[in-house]
Amino acid sequence: MFDAGHARRPLVEVRGLKMHFPILAGVLRRRVGEVKAVDGVSFDILEGETLGLVGESGCGKSTCGRAILRLYDITEGAIRINGRDIARASHAELRKLRPTMQMVFQDPQASLNPRMTVAKIIAEPLDEHTTLSRREKMQRVHELMDAVGLSRDFANRFPHEFSGGQRQRIGIARALALNPQFIVCDEPIAALDVSIQAQVVNLLEDLQEQFGLTYLFISHDLSMVRHIADRVAVMYLGKVVELAPREPLYSAPLHPYTQALLSAVPEPDPSVRSTTERIILEGDVPSPANPPEGCNFSTRCPRVMDICRRQEPEFREVAAGHFVACHLCSPQPETTAGATAATQVSKSVQQGE
Amino acid sequence: MKYRSILAAAALALASAPMAQAGRGDAGNLNIIYWQAASILNPYLSGGTKDIDASALILEPLARYDENGNMVPWLAEEIPTVANGGVSEDLTTITWKLKEGIKWSDGTDLTADDVVFTANYCMAPDGGCQGLAAFADVANVEALDPLTVKITFDKPKPFPYGPFVGATTPIIQRAQFENCVGAKAPECTEQNFNPVGTGPFRVVEFRANDVITMEANPNYRDPDKPHFATLTFKGGGDAAAAARAVLETGEFDYAWNLQIDPAILSQMAKGGKGTVISAFGTAVERLMVNLTNPDPALGEKRSTLEGGPHPFLTDPAVRRALSLAIDRNLLAEVGYGAAGQATCNVVPAPAIYVSTANDECLVQDIAKANAILDEAGWLPGPDGIRQKDGVRLSILYQTSTNAVRQDTQALIKQWWSEIGVETELKNIDAAVFFGGDQSSPDTFQKFYADIEMYTNLFDGTDPETYMKSWTCEEIPSPANNWLGSNMPRYCNPEYDALWAKLAATGPLEERAEIVKQLNDMLVQDGAMIPLIHRGRVSAHANSLTGVKLNTWDSEMWNVADWDRQ
Amino acid sequence: MLNYTIRRLMFTVPVLLFISFIIFLLLDLAPNDPTGNLPMTIPPEVRQQIRESLGLDQPIWVRYLLWCKQFFINEPLNIIEQWFGIQIGDGDRLRVRSWATRSPVVDLIVERLPQTLWVVGMSYVVGILIAIPIGVVSAYRQYSWFDQIGTFISMVGFSVPTFFTGVLMIVIFSVWLGWFPSIYDTTLVVEDWASFMQQVRQMAMPVFVLALFNAAQISRFMRASMLDNLNQDYVRTARAKGLKERTVLLVHVLRNSLIPVVTVIALNVPQVFGGAIITEQVFKVNGLGQLLIIGIQGADIPLVQTLTFIFAVLIVLFNLIADILYGILDPRIRYD
């Protein structure tokens, strides 16, 4: 559908997903507004691919990931995984669907129950959804530990006895236990050291190949996403502002936010560093409880136009598989938006809200 | 009437008692501690001794009992008798003459109207008067003239000294309480806390359940009395603390009702600051024997006559053995010290009523008790507990919560175990045990136990009403809402007949003879096992003079005579 | 913050009504009887009449509704009248009356408040003043001898009942040494130095005994809270600023540690009013606790109902105050 080259079917379809958390205030705790954590997000994830979801903290990317697995009761929108409606499934139905969709969490320390042994943690999904005997379960746990590169001897240890990378392997093994098709990886490497990040990312890639997994890879680390993702979606303040296959996005980002984000990533090479100019964004991300009128990015956008403050840009396909929500990319105004056009340099540091 | 002569002698003795030399108010402040605090100064609205004693400092009756139990005229000129014409020949009226010139503390005169009002106040319906018992059978109270009151009874009263005699029925002022009759009585806080009286003191400040400060009544009839200018009547704490305050720290001059371990009390008395005093009245600590069956399986009929007799306590041998196994002298020594004497009688005083027919029990004889049980066929079972026909001698023994009572229970349990009787002890909060709440299973009236222990006594010197307690009609049962004082459920027509005879008999000696017979019947039929003749124990500072501990009336009866050395 | 307060306040109304009903029911079911303490010489029929005169034979819900009306409408009006000396309505309102003293319960409570506040309140304050430094030092020098001894003393203070420590102190300081009176004089009016000293002397022992008990608990809380905060990042920041250790400890750590402790302190205040029953009994400080125990022993149901309900109100109120204090002390909550 998006990628003409491979006619792969979408495994996950998300349409107009909204996740609003009510703000209760006043004497009677009435609903006075809502935090629009996720505010109308649509995308597909094709079978066997990795969709990267990037954005800064608070942009709603983790909420989006959790909402897709119905860990929250969503406000609006449709989610279909493997053709089955997730958004409106009852709790019993949902429980039956759980084995197909799993999650790997950000904090490997916090996502493992400190009072359970590794074997118990990995076996928990098996306890819930299978009727295997103890021996069969143990067998499966050992297989999984092999698959994620953990020594079988560790089965009876507790999470706190492991390093961060090993803990994340345990988390991955747990997610794999039920042979899922789709795994949401919620910042799986954010809490790990550089040398360990690579181990985990490679492991995820190997597993994808081995088991034909589909990933939604949520991260704020643009360079890692570039490495692992086939397509990338950029979120800002509850909305996807740009979605494109990896290469076009990194080489020719269209949305000013994507451009700024990419330029802000420090380059581990002093020689490259001095030759590129950086876009320094002003101020902070507005509160999702009170997003700005028009385009969400209009308050910080270096190329803001009048229309941006009035009208919300449409999320549209501007090139094959390349979606952007920006007035600069609308067909009407003059625009040859590209990487070169976006190099507006701010020499001095600009601050303020 | 001999009775009259005794009283006259007593009155004389009182009149000739040495008076302190000093004048009114020059002994300073008198500090009294009552470990139960006074909550009200109107004795008609509270039956508590603490309240009656506190109000006795202010309010006075027509006649009191002295420390020997003799009646002495107080606000009245003399004690009315048949001999002096005060009591009518048919024993249905009594006429009191007030002393002249007695003034209330507000300066107005005491009149017969006040006396009449007092009677009406107490007898008013909805008033909840606690002294009502004294007005039993009173048909009418009228003022014949400003100083003369005539009380008419429904029927002949051989002992017509119920109303206005003793601390529970003093005279209150009509002017003050006029608007407080009946249902309104409880609402008159000002009056109830600060009554106008004829007594030696009047209230300065009343703090309920805490402390009362008083000053000498300026209109008191004796210009030299009281010797104390002010008085503090402090309440709260416990008996040991009160004893300590008088005997050890010397902070207080007088402490009341020091029911604590005699060893501790004598240790404290060594402090040298005060003196422990005691006196005996009519109080007897006794075991009530349940003659009906308290088996829970009986449900509604539990501990009632309908429930049938008690499985083993109806056996005279068992009751006698139980009584013989007890060393009453030791109980007295351990629990009461100087304030307790072994007794085998229900009526231990005054002397003319005391029977000697039961003195067998004064000496403990476990061997004999065992022999009696063996003889009656109660033989030790495999566990050492005696039994007969499948009935085990197992007793549930209840009483109120009180350190001395629990010691007594422990001792008796041990002695009974020596004669092969098993005992289970139970103690119940006093407010519940004596509370008469019909929904509670733990009241002494319901008696859902085999044996219960408490003290009973009678006011004044006449045991007539007291002896009525064990007639058949007094048996508590669901039918009368458990209202009744015959806890043992003792029902003996002979006893009832004898009591009726007492009620109709006038001469003191004859009355005494009947009372002794009644007493012996109760003890010998095993309705109760008397243990200890209990006295009152109080303590006063060594510097305090004039204290005469009185068990027949309020301890404060002669406070006007108290002085500081 | 204001909204939050108002909301919590509104929420307390149904809670209080419910609590009042439960308390009423409970006390009514209690087997105590007001005639229980009358002498044996009063015959059963008279007792029954007394019970009827107290209105005990009415159905329970009638008594509850009457009591509610009294407590929620009449008594507040009476108090307002007394305080401001004004007359509202005909002024001839019924009062909740104690059965034992036949006087309005509210008057009794007002009479008792001063000594309770003085002695029990003071002991609470003293307890806090002792506890906080002990808690601070114990935490700062964790496992030092000071900490060990502090722990030991606070545990002894916590574990030995006050009926024992109280009597022990009386024996030592009143009987043997004669320093302090063993009986509290509630009528003492402080008007000059001598009477002030006397007041101090008579307060010394009960205040000490209770303060020890209170300090024991609070110092434990303080210590735990300090330990929690000592490892925080901002403490490191304060040290990195070169602040004196005293400043770091007493300004930065203390303020943060106090937040939970102040809540605990506020939540325990209601106990100040009712919890010192035994101490008041031992030292004859006839305060509210002693009033309660007398009421219970004498089955003075209106008195006990009112007192316990006032304690309930205090507990709910101080729950609220604790929440608000939390907000005041912790700006993160204040602006929520």
Added chain:
Amino acid sequence: MTDATVQDARQSRAGRSQWADVWDQFKTHRGALLGMGFFIFISLLVIFGPWLWDIPPNYIDIRAKNQGPSLAHPMGTDQLGRDTFAQVLAGGRVSLLVGVTAMALSLVLGTLVGVLAGYFKRLDGPLMRLTDLFLALPLLPLLLVIIMLFRDTLRAAFGPETGIFILIVFVIGITSWMQTARIVRGDVLSLKEQEFVLAARSIGTPSHRMILRHILPNVLSPIMVSATLGIANAIITESALSFLGLGFPSDFPTWGRLLFDSTNFMTLNPERVIWPGLAISLTVLSVNYIGDGLRDALDPRIRGR
């Protein structure tokens, strides 16, 4: 940073159960170890002591009343000549048993309420108001009511001592669970936000297993600490009940009752006061130290440091 170092230090050791770890940490707390030692000692003493010291605690030897310590009566005798040592031993059985069972009951109640309130948002309000209610209840009248309502039934069913024991444990239990409930609720609320709970949800773990497997084990440490304080509290409450005359039958010694009974004999027979007082204080102290040690040992932040 230091944490990471330390965690890794542990990793080098062989795999071992978490409880072994806790025990390792616990061992290093001297006070806790001493407390544990004393507690075990006193428990063994009161359990087996009465078999070794064969004077029955209720045996009255009136000629030997109010005696000081001697070979025949190492702790002296009371005003009826009962042997204080035997009474302290027998009283300890009851006091400790009351402490442990009442604590267990209050923990079960407190944990139940706390977990339910923390886990199910709808139950939070009502349950916390219930907690307020219990905090506001007048203990004494409550006691009287309960004793009135249940004494006979329990006595008939279990006999006098066991019946009143159940009653007292019940009363102490239902009047002391509120603190635990509050603490546990707070912990559950924050646990609910932890990722491993989310992880379990993503697996589809139903609520009851979620609570049993993930929530309960992780609120163990505040519960443990409440537990140790609960024992102390129960022992003291039981003594206060004796003070008010609402406790066990009078011939059934407990430490609280012994202390109360002997308070008045303080000047006459000071030794008598010391023993039960010492027994209560030291037990509470040791239990508290155990609590301190457990808190440290169960706290993963402190463990290993």
Added chain:
Amino acid sequence: MPDGAAPVLDVKGLKTVFRTRSGEVHAVNSVSFDLRPGELLGVVGESGSGKSVTMMSLIGLLPSPPAEVRRGQVLFDGIDLLSADDDTLRSIRGARIGFVFQDPMTSLNPVFTVGFQLMEPLRRHMGMSKARARARAAELLELVGIPDAASRLKDYPHQFSGGMRQRVMIAMALACDPEVLIADEPTTALDVTIQAQILELVKELRRKLGMAIIWITHDLGVIAGIADRVMVMYGGQVVEHAPVRELFENPQHPYTRALLETIPTVRGKRAPRLRVIEGQPPVLGAEPASCPFRPRCGHALDICARANPPRVPVGPAHDAACFWNPETGGPRDV
């Protein structure tokens, strides 16, 4: 940056040990470096490499127990900080050596206003009056680019966003014009766009104020952008030390090399597969007798198991602690 100037800070043979219940952890072993006036020294390493512990040891900020500085010398303005008494240290901390910590959320005291916390060092070290300190605090906030500075002094930390809080932390560290600023992972907790803002700010402040900075991070990208010199730490010791360009162009230690290869970039060529350093970082239960990187090293030699390599010069101002010579692939002559 002046190469020959006398160092403001000279650290020699620093060793710090943590005493834990399961034995000692040798967190920092024989670390030596110097810091010259006005330069920015980057310190790179993974968690547990000892970089933060080193810096905190310098100035006595480690809680003791469990930490204990065993050996070494830290010369600052002629004073040995390790042997200085607490008062001297306190008068230097915050006044002449400023600190910025990683997590701006927890490093500010939540219950005091930002103004109060900013004024503390001013009043303590400069003896300013309240009014003067307030004015200066406002200036400082303005300096770090917080708009409406004067009125924000009354705000509490939670009212600031993460980036703003880190600015406050920087302002606080700079309050007394320190000669040295030690920044411990100051941008790790921030988003990239905010990190970029902070980096710009620091660059500008350096230009304006000219203090020497030690910048601790695990992100080589950040270092590449701002540092003059870089020190790479692993297993509690310095494994390589070089001017920034030299280090990136000519890394000598296998760990540095692996690290550089591991990191994916957003620009340039995308590697099909990431290079991985196998294994886990070491835990030092004792003073290392062999190279701590040996178990994970692809070039380990026999000698690496027998001795802990010393730092040897491998180029101009460039030293590395390794027996392996990348040019020859064989052992280096030591």
